Amino acid sequence: MSERFDLNLLRVLVALHHWRSVSKASAELGLSQPATSLALGRLRKSLGDPLFVRSPSGMLPTPRCTEVVECAVEALSDIDETVLHRKAFDPASSRRDFVVTMADVGEQYFAPPLMAHLEREAPLCNLRCETFARQDIEAALEEGRCDLALGFFPNLERPALHVQTVFMHTLVCLVRANHPVVKSSRVSMSQFLQMSHAVVLPMGRGGELFESMLKERGLQRRVQFTTVHFLTVPAIIAATDMIVTVPRSIADYYARVENLRIVEPPINIKPYALKQFWHPRFNTDPAIRWLRESVIRLFGTQSDAVRAAK
Numbered sequence: 001m002s003e004r005f006d007l008n009l010l011r012v013l014v015a016l017h018h019w020r021s022v023s024k025a026s027a028e029l030g031l032s033q034p035a036t037s038l039a040l041g042r043l044r045k046s047l048g049d050p051l052f053v054r055s056p057s058g059m060l061p062t063p064r065c066t067e068v069v070e071c072a073v074e075a076l077s078d079i080d081e082t083v084l085h086r087k088a089f090d091p092a093s094s095r096r097d098f099v100v101t102m103a104d105v106g107e108q109y110f111a112p113p114l115m116a117h118l119e120r121e122a123p124l125c126n127l128r129c130e131t132f133a134r135q136d137i138e139a140a141l142e143e144g145r146c147d148l149a150l151g152f153f154p155n156l157e158r159p160a161l162h163v164q165t166v167f168m169h170t171l172v173c174l175v176r177a178n179h180p181v182v183k184s185s186r187v188s189m190s191q192f193l194q195m196s197h198a199v200v201l202p203m204g205r206g207g208e209l210f211e212s213m214l215k216e217r218g219l220q221r222r223v224q225f226t227t228v229h230f231l232t233v234p235a236i237i238a239a240t241d242m243i244v245t246v247p248r249s250i251a252d253y254y255a256r257v258e259n260l261r262i263v264e265p266p267i268n269i270k271p272y273a274l275k276q277f278w279h280p281r282f283n284t285d286p287a288i289r290w291l292r293e294s295v296i297r298l299f300g301t302q303s304d305a306v307r308a309a310k
Contacts, residue, residue, distance in 0.1 A: 006042070009039055009042060009043050009046070010068075010072040010075070010076060011029065011076065012025065012029060012031075012036060012039040012040065012043065013040075013043055013051070013065070013068065013069060013072060014069055014072050014073055014076065015028050015029050016036070016040060016051075016052065016059070017061055017065060017066070017069045020052075020058040020059040020060070020061075021058060021059065022036050022037055022040070022059075040052070047064065047068065049062055049064040049065065050062060051064065051065040052065060088286055089286035089287045089289070089290045091121045091122035091125065091290060092121070092122065092123070093124065094122060094124060094125055094287065095124045095125065095126075096122070096125045096126075096287045097125070097126045097128060098125060098126065098127050098128065098147050098148075098287075098288075098291055099128045099129075099130055099145065099146045099147050099148075100114075100127065100128070100129055100130075100146070100147060100148045100149075100150055100291075101129070101130055101131065101132050101137060101140070101146050101148070101149050101150070102129060102149075102150050102151050103151050103152070104228075104229070104230060105200075105230060105246070105247055105250055106150060106151035106152075106274075107129050108230060108250060108253070109247070109249040109250060109253070110150055110151075110295075110299070111129060113298050113299070114127060114294070114295070114298065115127060117294055117298055121294070130145075130146060132146065134153075134155055135155075137149050137153065137155075137156060137277075138156060138158070138160065138161065138279075141161065141277065141278060141279040141282075142160075142279045142281060144281070144282065147278065147282065147288050147291060148276055148277070148278055148288065148291060148292065148295070149276065149277040149278075150166070150274075150275075150276045150277075150295065151274055151275075152169070152272060152273075152274055152275075153275070153277060156277045160279075160280075161277050161278065161279060161280070162277065162278050162279070162280060162283055163275050163276070163277050164275060164276050164292065164296070165273045165274075165275050165300075166273075166274050166275055166276055166295060166296065166299050166300045167273075167274055167299055167300055168271040168272070168273055168274075169247060169248065169249065169271060169272055169273070169274050170247075170248055170269050170270075170271045170272070171209075171210050171245050171246065171247055171248065171265065171269050172245070172246070172247075172248045172251045172262050172263065172264060172265065173187055173192075173243050173244065173245050173246075173251075173262070173263045173264070173265050174234075174237050174243065174244050174245075174246060174254060174255070174260050174261070174262060174263070175187070175237065175241075175242075175243050175260065175261055175263060176237060176238050176239075176240070176241070176259060176260060176261070177238075177259045177260060177261045178259075179241060179261070180241065181195070181241065182195075182243070182261075182263055184263070185263055185264060186263055186264040186265075186266070187243065187263050187264070187265065187266055188266055189266040189267075191266075192221065192243070192265070192266045193219065193220070193221055195221075195222075195241070195242065195243045196222050196223075196224035196225075196240075196241070196242045196243070197221050197222060197223050197224060197225075197242060197243055197244065197245075198223075198224070198225040198226075198227070198233055198236055198237060198242050198243070198244040199223050199225070199226050199227075199244070199245075200226075200227055200228070200229070200230055200233060200244070200246070201226055201227070201228055209269075209272060210245055210269065213267060213269065214267075217267070224242060225242065230246075230250065233246070233254070234254040234257060234258040234260060235258060237254075237258070237260055238258040238259050238260055245265060248262075274299075276292060276295055278292065
């Protein structure tokens with residue numbers, strides 16, 4: 001076979017094999033009969049085989065012709081499916097592994113509803129939450145090692161990525177329900193500065209906003225307990241007179257599992273956007289598009305603005 005074989009000739013061969021007639025194959029392909037006959041001649045030369053022999057019943061394919069056609073039918077079907085008619089993502093039957101990166105606090109909020117959604121809609125799919133160094137997230141998205149970054153990632157606000165707002169978020173404080181000092185729905189500044197604080201480091205990117213806000217105002221507080229985990233925080237706050245500042249979504253959860261009360265902080269904290277980020281390489285990937293749409297259905301609103309980086 002020639003190294004410069006024209007793959008377009010395979011469609012001609014398949015049509016001829018099916019119809020056993022140049023005229024009928026020409027009609028299917030939208031070619032003239034001379035053009036189809038010319039293509040058959042090129043096929044015979046390229047493949048080194050007559051491909052068809054005439055008989056009273058019509059054109060009979062040679063064994064070599066049938067062998068090539070069987071291969072061509074499968075190859076052309078794959079091309080049509082992949083290139084011309086991309087297969088839709090079927091969550092019910094797919095075995096896709098999704099990789100999402102989130103902060104620790106974000107994982108506690110986003111992962112349970114996402115997993116419940118996958119269990120219902122995509123029971124054979126898997127979700128893997130991975131942690132990347134902040135400077136490596138963009139490369140992970142570009143290389144396909146991560147499908148989605150979900151949460152507060154201001155460092156990803158760049159033209160190289162697509163971004164979509166999921167919802168607006170803010171921070172609140174937590175104290176034990178029968179706290180002896182904090183009795184109203186908002187902790188005063190004097191109370192806030194005099195109390196002992198629990199701080200989770202890292203507390204997601206939203207926590208960094210709060211720390212920066214305190215420094216800008218020259219405010220200092222006593223940090224009595226510091227941890228890198230959220231797991232022990234609600235039990236500690238419930239057992240002491242301490243206070244902790246956390247994202248509202250986490251505060252709502254903690255208030256359900258421990259005898260805690262949500263109070264507003266002494267500083268008006270401007271809401272910040274939690275977003276999902278993905279790379280343009282995978283913008284049209286049906287599976288990742290389904291995952292993004294699922295995130296919006298589960299956590300977002302129809303009024304959230306969408307901005308695709310150009």
